[in-house]
Amino acid sequence: MREVWIVGIGATPVREHWDRSLRDLAWEAMHRALEEAAGLQPQALFVANMLAPLTAHQTHLGTLLADYAGLEGIEAVTVEAAGASGGMALRQAYLAVASGALDAALVVGVEKFTDVVGPEVEGAMAATLDADYEAEPGLTPAAQAAWLMQMYRERYNAPETAFMPFALLAHRHAVGNPYAMFRRAISEKHYRHGAPVAPPMTIFDMAPYADGAAAVFLAARDVLPPELPRPAVRIAGSAAATDRLALHDREDPLAFTAAARSFHRALEEAGVSPHQVDFFEPFDLFGVYVPLTLEAVGYADPGRAWQDAERRFGLDGELPILTLGGQKARGFPGGAAGVYQVVEAVWQLRGQAGDNQIAHARVGVVQALGGPASTAVTHVLQRP
Amino acid sequence: MELARHWRLKKQRYALQGEVCPHCQTKIFPPRDICPACKQEARTDHTFSGRGKVVAFTVVTQPPKGYEAQAPYVVALVELEEGPRVTAQLTDLGDEEPYIGMPVEMVTRKLRTVEGERGIIVYGYKFRPRLTVAQRA
Ligand SMILES: [Zn+2]
Numbered sequence: 001m002r003e004v005w006i007v008g009i010g011a012t013p014v015r016e017h018w019d020r021s022l023r024d025l026a027w028e029a030m031h032r033a034l035e036e037a038a039g040l041q042p043q044a045l046f047v048a049n050m051l052a053p054l055t056a057h058q059t060h061l062g063t064l065l066a067d068y069a070g071l072e073g074i075e076a077v078t079v080e081a082a083g084a085s086g087g088m089a090l091r092q093a094y095l096a097v098a099s100g101a102l103d104a105a106l107v108v109g110v111e112k113f114t115d116v117v118g119p120e121v122e123g124a125m126a127a128t129l130d131a132d133y134e135a136e137p138g139l140t141p142a143a144q145a146a147w148l149m150q151m152y153r154e155r156y157n158a159p160e161t162a163f164m165p166f167a168l169l170a171h172r173h174a175v176g177n178p179y180a181m182f183r184r185a186i187s188e189k190h191y192r193h194g195a196p197v198a199p200p201m202t203i204f205d206m207a208p209y210a211d212g213a214a215a216v217f218l219a220a221r222d223v224l225p226p227e228l229p230r231p232a233v234r235i236a237g238s239a240a241a242t243d244r245l246a247l248h249d250r251e252d253p254l255a256f257t258a259a260a261r262s263f264h265r266a267l268e269e270a271g272v273s274p275h276q277v278d279f280f281e282p283f284d285l286f287g288v289y290v291p292l293t294l295e296a297v298g299y300a301d302p303g304r305a306w307q308d309a310e311r312r313f314g315l316d317g318e319l320p321i322l323t324l325g326g327q328k329a330r331g332f333p334g335g336a337a338g339v340y341q342v343v344e345a346v347w348q349l350r351g352q353a354g355d356n357q358i359a360h361a362r363v364g365v366v367q368a369l370g371g372p373a374s375t376a377v378t379h380v381l382q383r384p
Numbered sequence: 385m386e387l388a389r390h391w392r393l394k395k396q397r398y399a400l401q402g403e404v405c406p407h408c409q410t411k412i413f414p415p416r417d418i419c420p421a422c423k424q425e426a427r428t429d430h431t432f433s434g435r436g437k438v439v440a441f442t443v444v445t446q447p448p449k450g451y452e453a454q455a456p457y458v459v460a461l462v463e464l465e466e467g468p469r470v471t472a473q474l475t476d477l478g479d480e481e482p483y484i485g486m487p488v489e490m491v492t493r494k495l496r497t498v499e500g501e502r503g504i505i506v507y508g509y510k511f512r513p514r515l516t517v518a519q520r521a
Binding site: 118119120122123125126132133134135136137138139140142143146147148150151154196197198199200201244246247248249253 | 389444446447449459469509
């Protein structure tokens, strides 16, 4: 396997982009990543998207976006794995370059939520569940996450504020992210008065669905130009795993087995131990996913990840997480979510994270989840 | 087409028909033909009793398209007596608040109306508080 490096990144702010189309958003992110790649040309485009066939009646995004971006004639394909689409598209590009099949590839994640409203958005999100046996009875991803909150509190006798630290951390960290949707810290008082979504879940326990696009340019080490405008970051490890799709089919719904599997495989490939990780980006589409992930991968004991979490997982803590606001406060742009995580990790590793910079960050781990760790994709990023 | 999909699932939706593994006796719902416990082929039909208990529940206030008229509704993770868990709405609750461990039983109810397709009404299982508890005791 060849070494694979990230030589360019780009993203749009995450917003309700009423005035912009899917192709327009994607192009902005791609254009920025291409500019940083100093003349390298991608041989293939991997598009990450989760809902366009439902929300925009648009399939065939690979060709659409290659065409729109002027990447005439190149190979292009869409990768979909629900919320993990971004991580999975990056992994497909990584595999292609690492194997030697390609020298350079562009990944772009893009999502437009705001072309549809309310029940149509919920319906599209519910399509990521088991359509016959979860969505048909009326389950939504938010309701499913509410079950997990209830089960977690019941099993571990955890207080109703158990998930609060993760919302507070995300909002605090988003203040320093110019691309974030909600750049405002929240207090315990805000959290306790959140509008209910599906009890016990409130709006502070779930990320807002929003529009955005992010791109990452990958190249094999052998083809890197001698001079790059920005320091390159190495993808040192990459791994994906799946679980039973329907939550009701899992022996222990709180186990997040796929999150643990992909995490450990990726770290093993990178030759990195969990305590050598300088920061971690778990997937907080729903706040409850964070403690379940931290406990599954071994950063916290079962039922305890919430304890003292604001200190342990803050920017100055032993393991900073959600360092630029996570999905909760940066916003959840569907298929682009996993690519945003990588863009933000690259900011940290290049020293471009501004007020949120983690001093001497050398190893960052990002993990994208599709559903409640029904799919999990983990990447280990390292600066030289 | 949606009509064929709903017709195909009618044994599961109306009668909780699943499978029993001939190798290890694991009861399987929904049917998947490969036993999740021993990974061997399992194609023997088994109809579930429809009795179970609530493992988790919540109230859906932001419903998907097609479910707006029913909202808010209670959706629960129900553990069947025979072992498997299913996702289903709770119904006929009256003044009763659902709770973890609540004994429930399967009933057939309207799930939703499919728009556009000549107004197909999808029926399927929901669970209500168990009426037979007292009789059995
Ligand atoms: Zn078996």
